[in-house]
Amino acid sequence: MMSSQRRATMAGGAALVAALGVVVTPGAVAEGAPAPTATRIHDVQGTTRLSPLEGDRVTVPGVVTATRTFGASRGFWIQDAHGDGDPRTSEGLFVFTGDRTPDVAPGEVVAATGTVAEYYPGDPATTAAQSTTELVDAEWTVTARGADVPEALPVGPDTVPERLSARPGGSIEGLTLRPDTYALDFWEAHEGELVSVVDSRLVSRSTDYNELYVTTKPEQNPSERGGTVYSGYDRPNTGVLKIESLIPFSERPFPEADTGDTLAGVTSGPVAYDSYGGYTLMANTLGEVKRGGLEREVTRPQRPGELSVATYNVENLSAVDGGEKFAELAEGVVTNLRSPDILTLEEIQDDNGPEGIGDGVVSADETLRRFTDAIVTAGGPRYEWRQIDPVEGADGGQPGGNIRVGFLFDPERVSFVDREGGDATTPVRARRAPGGARLSVSPGRIEPADPAWHESRKPLAGEFVFRGRTVFVVANHFASKGGDQPTHGRFQPPERTTEPQRVRQAEVVRDFVGELLAVDRRANVVVAGDLNDFPFSPTLATLTEGGALGSLVDTLPPDQRYSYVFEGNSQVLDHILVSAAPHRVDYDVVHVNAEFADQASDHDPQIVRFLPR
Structure with missing residues (x-):
C-alpha cells in the first residue's frame, strides 16, 4: 500500500508509447527505472475500489474534463471517451500535481504518465475513509486540442x-x-x-x-x-x-x-x-x-399556568466572543423561544474560553453575565443562573474552554431551590422530604466520578418550584460522536465506537431519575440537553427503558424530527424527556439555526410547556 501522503514532485519517466500514438515529453527518470506501461483508465480503475495496477507506472490517454487550480491538492481529471462498456469500471481519473497548477484545460487530449496510487485522507492503516485512485509523480503531454468533452x-x-x-x-x-x-x-x-x-x-x-x-x-x-x-x-x-x-x-x-x-x-x-x-x-x-424563502420559527408563548423549559446548545459560548453572537443568541431566546421559564444550556465555556489552556480559569460567571445582559437588552427577563465549575480540563470539548451545562431561570416565574454542598466532585442524591422528593444538593452533579463521564460533561440536576409545585430538571451534554466511522466509509456497517460511553451515560441518568421516582412516583422530572445521539439509537432506548421517561421528539410527525443538520441529513441530537407526572405537555423544536447559513449556533433549541402535578 502506498503512503497516504500526496507527493508534489513532478519528476517522472519518459518514453515513446507507440500503442497510444503519442510522444511523452522526456523528463528525469531514475536510472534503471522501467518504462511506463501503456494502458487505459478503466484498467487502472478496475472492478473494485482498489486499482489492480497500484504501484505501477503507467501512461494513459484521456480528455481533460476539469482542473483544480487552487489549494494544496491541485491537479486535473481526464476521461476516456471510448470506454470498455463495463458499468463497474470508471472511465475517469484524477492526475495529482501537488501545489503545481496544471497547465491544461478542458477539451485538451493528453497522455498522462504517473504512478498509480490509492490516496487515503489519513493513515491508510487506520482511517475509515475510502481511497481515491489517482496518478501521482505525474507528467503529461498535450496531443490535441478542441476535443469534445465527454457528456456528463x-x-x-x-x-x-x-x-x-x-x-x-x-x-x-x-x-x-x-x-x-x-x-x-x-x-x-x-x-x-x-x-x-x-x-x-x-x-x-x-x-x-x-x-x-x-x-x-x-x-x-x-x-x-x-x-x-x-x-x-x-x-x-x-x-x-x-x-x-x-x-x-x-x-x-x-x-x-x-x-x-x-x-x-x-x-x-x-x-x-x-x-x-x-x-x-x-x-x-x-x-x-x-432562494426558497425559509424563515426562522417562533414558538407560541407559555400560558400563565404553564411551565416552559427549553434546551439550547449555544456552541462554545464564552466571554471572549463578540457581542454579535451574544445578541443573536439572546434574540433567539426572547423572540423565538418566547423567554422560557427555565433554560438548560450546553456548551457554556469559562470566562476566557479556549484562550486559556491550563491557566486555572474555570469560572463562567462573566460568560453568563454577558449572556443574561444581552437577553435583557433584547427585551427579555433578567434571568438568574446556576451551574457548577468543572475540574479544569476534565470535561472534554474545546481545549481550554472548560465546557459545561447550566441553568437560566426567570425568577419572576419560577424559584430555584438552592441547597449547598454541590461542587465538581460531589454527587447529588434523591432524598425523601415531607410532600415528596428533594435533592441532597441543588444544583448538583450526577455521579461525577463515574467512568461514564470521563472527558465528558457531567449532568446537572436542579430543583425548581413553580406555583407551589416542585420540578426537577436535569441538564445534559453527552459524549460526542466524533470518532465513529462515517456512513460512506470503507467499513460496512460502520462502527459506532463512541456509542458505549453514551449508553453508559444514559444508564446513569436513567438510574438517577429512577431514584427520584422511587421516592415520589409522581415527581415532575425533565431531562433535557444535547444527548449526541438519535431517537432510534441504543442511547435513547436505554434512557427510556422501563418507561419512567418519555422522549418527546417521538411525538412529532416524522418530517419534523430534527434539530441539527450534518452532511445534508436533518437529524436529532438534542432531546427533551419527561416523567409521567407532567400533563398537557406541548413540545416544539424551534428551527432558528441549523438550516441557515447565518446562524448563532449549529443546533436548534427545543421547548416543552406543561402543567406540573
Missing part, C-alpha cells in the same frame, strides 16, 4: 440505488462493485467521471467549508422545511450529494444558501471522494442559488 452523466431520482452498500462486517474495498445495487458502488464506479444535476433542492445550509448538499431524490424522507430527515441506521439517505466548486473564488465567490433553496440550472463536474461528506460533485459548472 445526468443524476436524477432513479439514478442512484436505494441501498447504501453491502455490509460484510468489515472492509468493502475488495468486493466487486455492484453499481446497479448499491449507492456507494455506483459512485465508486463513476469516480473521476463527469456527472450533472439539474434544479436540485438544497438539503443543508452552505457550510463554513464551502460545501453545498443537494438531494437527487426529492421524495426521499423530506422534512417539512426542505431538508432530508435521517430516520434510521438502516435507512440512509442515498439521494444526498455534496457539491464543491472548482471555480476560483476570486472569479465567483462560493454561494450562500439555506436549506430548501434550489441550486437552479445545471451543475456538473467530476466525482471525487471526501472523508467529510463522502462522494462529491466537484463542480466546474455551478448553478445559481434560488
Whole structure:
C-alpha cells in the first residue's frame, strides 16, 4: 500500500508509447527505472475500489474534463471517451500535481504518465475513509486540442440505488462493485467521471467549508422545511450529494444558501471522494442559488399556568466572543423561544474560553453575565443562573474552554431551590422530604466520578418550584460522536465506537431519575440537553427503558424530527424527556439555526410547556 501522503514532485519517466500514438515529453527518470506501461483508465480503475495496477507506472490517454487550480491538492481529471462498456469500471481519473497548477484545460487530449496510487485522507492503516485512485509523480503531454468533452452523466431520482452498500462486517474495498445495487458502488464506479444535476433542492445550509448538499431524490424522507430527515441506521439517505466548486473564488465567490433553496440550472463536474461528506460533485459548472424563502420559527408563548423549559446548545459560548453572537443568541431566546421559564444550556465555556489552556480559569460567571445582559437588552427577563465549575480540563470539548451545562431561570416565574454542598466532585442524591422528593444538593452533579463521564460533561440536576409545585430538571451534554466511522466509509456497517460511553451515560441518568421516582412516583422530572445521539439509537432506548421517561421528539410527525443538520441529513441530537407526572405537555423544536447559513449556533433549541402535578 502506498503512503497516504500526496507527493508534489513532478519528476517522472519518459518514453515513446507507440500503442497510444503519442510522444511523452522526456523528463528525469531514475536510472534503471522501467518504462511506463501503456494502458487505459478503466484498467487502472478496475472492478473494485482498489486499482489492480497500484504501484505501477503507467501512461494513459484521456480528455481533460476539469482542473483544480487552487489549494494544496491541485491537479486535473481526464476521461476516456471510448470506454470498455463495463458499468463497474470508471472511465475517469484524477492526475495529482501537488501545489503545481496544471497547465491544461478542458477539451485538451493528453497522455498522462504517473504512478498509480490509492490516496487515503489519513493513515491508510487506520482511517475509515475510502481511497481515491489517482496518478501521482505525474507528467503529461498535450496531443490535441478542441476535443469534445465527454457528456456528463445526468443524476436524477432513479439514478442512484436505494441501498447504501453491502455490509460484510468489515472492509468493502475488495468486493466487486455492484453499481446497479448499491449507492456507494455506483459512485465508486463513476469516480473521476463527469456527472450533472439539474434544479436540485438544497438539503443543508452552505457550510463554513464551502460545501453545498443537494438531494437527487426529492421524495426521499423530506422534512417539512426542505431538508432530508435521517430516520434510521438502516435507512440512509442515498439521494444526498455534496457539491464543491472548482471555480476560483476570486472569479465567483462560493454561494450562500439555506436549506430548501434550489441550486437552479445545471451543475456538473467530476466525482471525487471526501472523508467529510463522502462522494462529491466537484463542480466546474455551478448553478445559481434560488432562494426558497425559509424563515426562522417562533414558538407560541407559555400560558400563565404553564411551565416552559427549553434546551439550547449555544456552541462554545464564552466571554471572549463578540457581542454579535451574544445578541443573536439572546434574540433567539426572547423572540423565538418566547423567554422560557427555565433554560438548560450546553456548551457554556469559562470566562476566557479556549484562550486559556491550563491557566486555572474555570469560572463562567462573566460568560453568563454577558449572556443574561444581552437577553435583557433584547427585551427579555433578567434571568438568574446556576451551574457548577468543572475540574479544569476534565470535561472534554474545546481545549481550554472548560465546557459545561447550566441553568437560566426567570425568577419572576419560577424559584430555584438552592441547597449547598454541590461542587465538581460531589454527587447529588434523591432524598425523601415531607410532600415528596428533594435533592441532597441543588444544583448538583450526577455521579461525577463515574467512568461514564470521563472527558465528558457531567449532568446537572436542579430543583425548581413553580406555583407551589416542585420540578426537577436535569441538564445534559453527552459524549460526542466524533470518532465513529462515517456512513460512506470503507467499513460496512460502520462502527459506532463512541456509542458505549453514551449508553453508559444514559444508564446513569436513567438510574438517577429512577431514584427520584422511587421516592415520589409522581415527581415532575425533565431531562433535557444535547444527548449526541438519535431517537432510534441504543442511547435513547436505554434512557427510556422501563418507561419512567418519555422522549418527546417521538411525538412529532416524522418530517419534523430534527434539530441539527450534518452532511445534508436533518437529524436529532438534542432531546427533551419527561416523567409521567407532567400533563398537557406541548413540545416544539424551534428551527432558528441549523438550516441557515447565518446562524448563532449549529443546533436548534427545543421547548416543552406543561402543567406540573
